[in-house]
Amino acid sequence: MPDVHDETPIAEVTSTVSAWFARSSRDLPWRSPQTTAWGVLVSEIMLQQTPASRVVTPWQAWMARWPSPADLAAAGTDDVLRAWDRLGYPRRALRLQQAARAIVDHHGGDVPDNEDALRALPGIGSYTAAAVRAFAFGRRSLVLDVNIRRVLARLDGGVEHPARSETAQERRRAWQWVPDGDRDAATWSAAAMELGATVCTARSPRCPACPVATHCTWLALGRPAWDGPERVAQPWDGTDRQCRGRIMAALRASTATVALADIVWADDDQRRRCAASLVDDGLAEPAATGLRLPGSA
Structure with a gap:
């Protein structure tokens, strides 16, 4: 992986991507300024391995029915699983209810803003804790979902895809892209994620539409094909x-x-x-x- 930090104007790139996000981002309900930290947490759990387009309607119905952790904590498990409907991976619904109960029992019903406290909740890993800290509380954190990892792999590393699993080196490099201030850092995380989801996509990246194409190492190298382990789609029928x-x-x-x-x-x-x-x-x-x-x- 080439070391391009001496060549890439990181501050310019993060600012450009953030400005692009301000004018081009999708209108997703959990991004509303009125959305509570609980609403952000629910969205992050629902969005795991599920496209945003499939989450909008279930998220809205869920928040109308259980607008706070206390509401979900008191719900019947059968009702929770029915409301999860066809989102897939229904264990997420159980973990979300368990997290709601832990929030009520240990945090007075308020979603904590501390990453250690968030990670201690059932079903909450390092990514979700960082995302809630950034998107619910506007705080600086290292948000690394598959979209951000792909953006940095191409922009910074010159490869088509990131490694299957995060490495310590990848996290160290990614931290260098996070602006120092809370607000700018949170905006960068949301903007880089949006860029990966809508422009710098896995299969058909729209490089001409990318606001930072001129700074992309992968594009400058001629978009070399992935030469790592074969990326095979998971089967579904009969599984x-x-x-x-x-x-x-x-x-x-x-x-x-x-x-x-x-x-x-x-x-x-x-x-x-x-x-x-x-x-x-x-x-x-x-x-x-x-x-x-x-x-x-």
């Missing part, structure tokens, strides 16, 4: 993920116990195995005649 999703859809659609045999799936052994895994994950509970959502008895 345990699809089977689990089919079972969860049936459970959400019913207020009664659902017989496992009534859930259409070709492989009986796989259906039983996936049902058992849902029980192990706390997403379903066994009943005399089948499965039901937790707390729906």
Whole structure:
């Protein structure tokens, strides 16, 4: 990876990207100045491995129903899982409710602004803690989602994609791109993320539309193709993920116990195995005649 810090005017680039963000960013509801820290936290959990376009409507419905951590903490688990609907990875819904209860029990019902306290909440990792600190509280932090990592890999590192896993070196280099002031740092994080999501995309980057194309090392090198480990898309058809999703859809659609045999799936052994895994994950509970959502008895 070339060392371009002596060549790239970091302050100029971050300022340019931030100005582009101010005039070009998508109108997403959780970016509203009226959105609470809780609303930002909910959005970050929903956005994990899920495009923003799929999150807008569920987020709005969720915030209308449970506008504070205390509201979600008191909700029935079955209602929470039904409201999660088709967002996928429903364990996120359980962790979000567990986090809400921890916020009520240990922080007086207010989302903490300290990264250590945020990371101590169930289901909150280093990325989410940094993102909440930046986007909810306007504080300086190192926000590294897949979009920001890709922007920096191309702009700074001259490669098409970042490594599959963050490294200590990557984090050290990324910190050099974070402006010193809280407001500027938080804006840069949001702007770089937006640039990666809408312009510097994984498959079809729109380099002519990039506000900092003239500073991009990858573009200057002729957009060399990725020569690292093959990036293979995860399959879906016939997988345990699809089977689990089919079972969860049936459970959400019913207020009664659902017989496992009534859930259409070709492989009986796989259906039983996936049902058992849902029980192990706390997403379903066994009943005399089948499965039901937790707390729906």
